[in-house]
Amino acid sequence: MGMHTVAVVGAGKIGEVLLSGLVKAGWPVDRLIATARRPERADELRSRYGVRVLENAEAVASADVVAIAVKPQDAGALMAELGPLMSSDKLLVSLCAGLPTSFFAKYLRDEVPVVRVMTNTPALVDEAMTAISAGAHATAAHLSLAEEMFKPLGRTIRLPESQQDAVTALSGSGPAYFYFLVEAMTDAGILLGLPRQVAHDLIVQTAIGSAVMLRDSGEHPVKLREAVTSPAGTTISAIRELENHGVRAALLAALEAARDRARELAAQNT
Ligand SMILES: NC(=O)C1=CN([C@@H]2O[C@H](COP(=O)(O)OP(=O)(O)OC[C@H]3O[C@@H](n4cnc5c(N)ncnc54)[C@H](O)[C@@H]3O)[C@@H](O)[C@H]2O)C=CC1
Numbered sequence: 001m002g003m004h005t006v007a008v009v010g011a012g013k014i015g016e017v018l019l020s021g022l023v024k025a026g027w028p029v030d031r032l033i034a035t036a037r038r039p040e041r042a043d044e045l046r047s048r049y050g051v052r053v054l055e056n057a058e059a060v061a062s063a064d065v066v067a068i069a070v071k072p073q074d075a076g077a078l079m080a081e082l083g084p085l086m087s088s089d090k091l092l093v094s095l096c097a098g099l100p101t102s103f104f105a106k107y108l109r110d111e112v113p114v115v116r117v118m119t120n121t122p123a124l125v126d127e128a129m130t131a132i133s134a135g136a137h138a139t140a141a142h143l144s145l146a147e148e149m150f151k152p153l154g155r156t157i158r159l160p161e162s163q164q165d166a167v168t169a170l171s172g173s174g175p176a177y178f179y180f181l182v183e184a185m186t187d188a189g190i191l192l193g194l195p196r197q198v199a200h201d202l203i204v205q206t207a208i209g210s211a212v213m214l215r216d217s218g219e220h221p222v223k224l225r226e227a228v229t230s231p232a233g234t235t236i237s238a239i240r241e242l243e244n245h246g247v248r249a250a251l252l253a254a255l256e257a258a259r260d261r262a263r264e265l266a267a268q269n270t
């Protein structure tokens with residue numbers, strides 16, 4: 001690991017998640033480069049991780065893996081600057097939601113390999129879900145290299161690029177839905193008269209316990225839910241309200257909206 005030099009271009013929230021994961025996994029810091037727009041941000045990244053923070057062009061020149069972690073809306077301007085500096089011996093890894101690898105290819109000379117990934121913020125606790133797709137010119141070796149970068153951050157999966165917008169709606173944005181649920185359920189605890197901290201602790205531990213059971217028991221979620229749901233008991237009363245309020249339909253619509261937004265981000269960049 002770490003025979004490659006990785007430049008994280010646009011080290012904001014998700015770029016920092018990647019940097020910190022690589023540092024924690026023992027990737028040599030002299031093989032990690034970040035770029036940032038603001039000098040204060042550059043100093044912050046230097047002092048937090050001991051990595052080099054360079055100008056974009058220098059970073060690309062010094063790296064053989066260039067990870068693009070700017071917002072999709074900023075990717076066009078960035079690629080106009082960096083595209084001509086990329087050669088076919090460098091790998092471009094896009095972390096951007098929505099943008100297809102063909103978007104990047106437009107700015108690249110022929111044969112520059114592109115890999116598209118969608119990760120998520122639980123990478124900060126080594127529990128990321130990262131989906132990796134090959135774009136044009138990306139070989140098995142390039143996919144392995146992308147896996148090498150993201151495996152220390154959690155789980156990885158290889159998927160066809162056509163599924164990446166759906167992945168973004170599920171696991172990319174997914175942590176936000178769970179945080180939203182925790183927030184709403186904590187409010188419910190307040191309604192029922194519990195102190196906020198107590199309500200928060202009860203719900204967070206319940207979320208962790210439920211997540212570990214989902215992962216480790218191999219049981220279908222319906223089965224796990226049935227085991228909680230006693231005849232004429234409390235749980236079914238709550239489930240009836242969730243169904244009455246269309247929570248299942250809301251989730252179907254919400255994730256579809258996220259997928260559609262990913263498509264819009266791509267359309268705005270073509
Ligand atoms: N936040 C998340 O959970 C996830 C974000 N993503 C993707 O990651 C990308 C970044 O998202 P965030 O980290 O949330 O946004 P962010 O705004 O925190 O980070 C983007 C960074 O890029 C910098 N930047 C913009 N243009 C630049 C340029 N020309 N040169 C150097 N730096 C430049 C900005 O200053 C900023 O620090 C997006 O494309 C998003 O779709 C993907 C998965 C999850």
Ligand SMILES: O=C(O)[C@@H]1CCC=N1
Binds near residue numbers: 097168172173
């Ligand atoms: O909200 C967003 O657009 C990014 C992509 C997935 C998670 N955050």
